[in-house]
Amino acid sequence: xxxxxxxxxxxxxxxxxxxxxxxxxxxxxxxxxxxxxxxxx
Amino acid sequence: xxxxxxxxxxxxxxxxxxxxxxxxxxxxxxxxxxxxxxxxxxxxxxxxxxxxxxxxxxxxxxxxxxxxxxxxxxxxxxxxxxxxxxxxxxxxxxxxxxxxxxxxx
Numbered sequence: 001x002x003x004x005x006x007x008x009x010x011x012x013x014x015x016x017x018x019x020x021x022x023x024x025x026x027x028x029x030x031x032x033x034x035x036x037x038x039x040x041x
Numbered sequence: 042x043x044x045x046x047x048x049x050x051x052x053x054x055x056x057x058x059x060x061x062x063x064x065x066x067x068x069x070x071x072x073x074x075x076x077x078x079x080x081x082x083x084x085x086x087x088x089x090x091x092x093x094x095x096x097x098x099x100x101x102x103x104x105x106x107x108x109x110x111x112x113x114x115x116x117x118x119x120x121x122x123x124x125x126x127x128x129x130x131x132x133x134x135x136x137x138x139x140x141x142x143x144x145x146x
């Protein structure tokens with residue numbers, strides 16, 4: 001379901017960070033067009 | 042959602058279009074997850090950022106929900122996420138269901 005998709009990866013500091021999401025979706029065949037890690041307070 | 046990140050997402054959609062574009066989130070609190078999802082679909086609910094009143098309508102998923110997990114090689118998920126790979130993804134999928142069906146958080 002991610003194959004060929006362009007992904008905006010928004011992670012969270014206390015959850016799954018952006019870079020980890022990016023690595024995972026790339027392995028699934030997606031292109032990462034934006035990656036960030038937010039901090040929810 | 043961070044205002045700079047809202048601006049970056051808006052710029053991507055404006056310059057590159059929304060075709061084949063999806064959002065994958067990593068928040069573990071359903072409250073923050075719903076706020077992020079709402080921002081990516083119907084606009085910034087706080088009306089503070091560039092996406093205030095801007096309905097991008099992007100599909101939103103969570104990295105740990107079952108359908109996304111199934112698309113990622115199992116070994117990689119365990120390797121990258123560690124203990125987080127054991128989190129139950131169904132609450133996140135349920136939290137995002139309303140935004141997918143067109144409702145607001």
